[in-house]
Amino acid sequence: MKGLKLGSKIIFVINSLAAFLLLISYVLPYVPPKSFASLSVLSLGVPLLILLNAIFFVYWLLRVKKQMLLSLVVLLLGWSYINSMYKFSSSSDVKDDANFSVMSFNVRLFNRFDWLPRKTIKEDILKFIKSEEPDILCLQEYRSGDPISLDGYYDFNARYTEGIKSGQTIFSKFPIINSGSLEFPNTYNNAIFVDIVKQTDTLRVYTFHLQSSGIETDVEKLKKETSGHLFKQVRSTFRAQQDQVELFLDHKSKSNYKTIITGDFNNTPYSYIYRMIKGDEFNDTFEAAGNGFGRTYDFKFFPLRIDFILADESFTVNGFKTFDVKLSDHYPIKTTLSLP
Template identity: 55%
Template sequence: MKKLNLIDKFLFFLNSIAATILLLAYILPYIEPKRFAFLSVLSLTVPFLIILNLLFVVYWLLKVKKQLLLSLIILLIGFNHVASLYKMSASKQVDDIDNIAVMNFNVRLFNVFKWIPDIDAAQEISQFIQEKKPDIISMQEYRPDDGLKLKDYHRFEAVGGERIKNGQAIFSKFPIVNTGSIEFPSTYNNAIFADVVRGKDTIRIYNVHLQSLKIDANSDPLKNEAAENLFRRVGSTFRMQQAQADLFLEHKANSTYKTIICGDFNNTAYSYVYKKIKGDYLRDAFVEAGNGFGRTFDFKFFPVRIDFILVDQNFDINGFRTYNVKLSDHFPIMSKVKLR
């Protein structure tokens, strides 16, 4: 520190704070939100903290200062967190006749309130799906819309509400032999499932939509709400998500089928609910086959990945892609998987 000028000393002080908070954030997936809801809110800042610490590494590297070791060591300790934010390797793409293309897309009610001007969302989403040809589609914030024209798909939808019917839906090119819904109390969010038959195999498809944070993608939350109130509200939402994840896992534990889980978790890969749902047995399609930033939500401040496709050990993951199309506040993701 003696060889640092006053500005660099101040920057290293900020660097130390950023590194310490990131290190603390590494343990958040192991802390139940219902016990420490305030701390769990920090999981939302992990993408920003990773990027900030990377910038500090670059800064000290250009200055040829040993202070770069602080953030570098913290980033190496949390290498799996960094890999969940950005994949430096090329996307894995294995073409196989037996691949099953699985898409997840939060369609935001097909833009019914005209958040995005000058588009017919249902029609354009129909055209997008027709072009990409997924075998299975999981949709959140779905509502019945005559503009959605999907040919050759079996459909299961679970919708409710008085003003606008909305909920979740699963579309499948394979026959659907069983369906159901896992209701979450005091909310329109839920999880649904459909058992589909492909050849001799029955595959259970889950569509999970956990409680929303209700944060506008394009506004600064701190400008619209006091920080204390924001933390309290987000902490309360995380407690609800934990209870919802427990209900979902209780249902999943009774299934003996090969399983694919799609959904909008409304939380990141650094959260307790993600770790709880993924467990040690499921695999994240983006982590294994994606590349670049795993951004699935159109948040203007830093990349956020809150939409997931998880598969069990009965599948090989042969591809993953996030599509940068502006048809919702979420971006569609698709993975190609193959039954072993």
């Protein structure tokens, strides 16, 4: 730091800390929350760390200082992280009869508790769905006691189903020949699946809602929370998510069908949870064909992508879109897929 003034030295120290934390975050997808839950919490801050390092790089670059190399090297080492956060190119939907679309949307109980000031949220969600007409529709935080009806669709768990938790439902324009639920213990969350027939193929579609941390997104309410309480809450959540994912993976391993996984993971693409679900055989449809930040959750501090549609390598990803519609605390996402 020779030749730097005091103010610049302080800035470089902060820069070094941000670079170090981002570097550490690169190992987080390989660290089980049950073993190192405290370290896993860092995965939530990765988008902010990327933005900070980008700002520091530009700051030193404009001053033609060699300190710019620190953040530049760390960012380049984690290029795949940047690709998960922001897509610099986009892919338009290919109009083809072989294509079919899959939408995932956490509808937040259709605004049952008036989180949003509008009284027509449920009707607006229904209107939005009908305008997009996805071939497969996966909803989380869905109220089977207050169901919606979609003409031309088969459905599973859209209305009360004995022995199966409400919350998740799947609609499909293709016939459903089998369905079921994977009940997560000690929680309202679960995973459901359907096996559908598309022409000569049988496809399995999962949707789930992993354990939520319950962290407030309202800035004023968040200020009232102690850091210790927030930290403990997130650690506990990540451990529960690992248990849920292990149950899900065991269930998925018993199927040989071509598979699509959708849902609200309540975790980021930089986490152990995401890596375990995605594995090596699935493609993240946003990374394959999305654009921009791909933000799926309305968090005021930085863009969070916690809702996903993953398709195994049998599928070609021809398009992806995140919809900027304020109907929930989540944003709907849709991908266009095809089979050879």
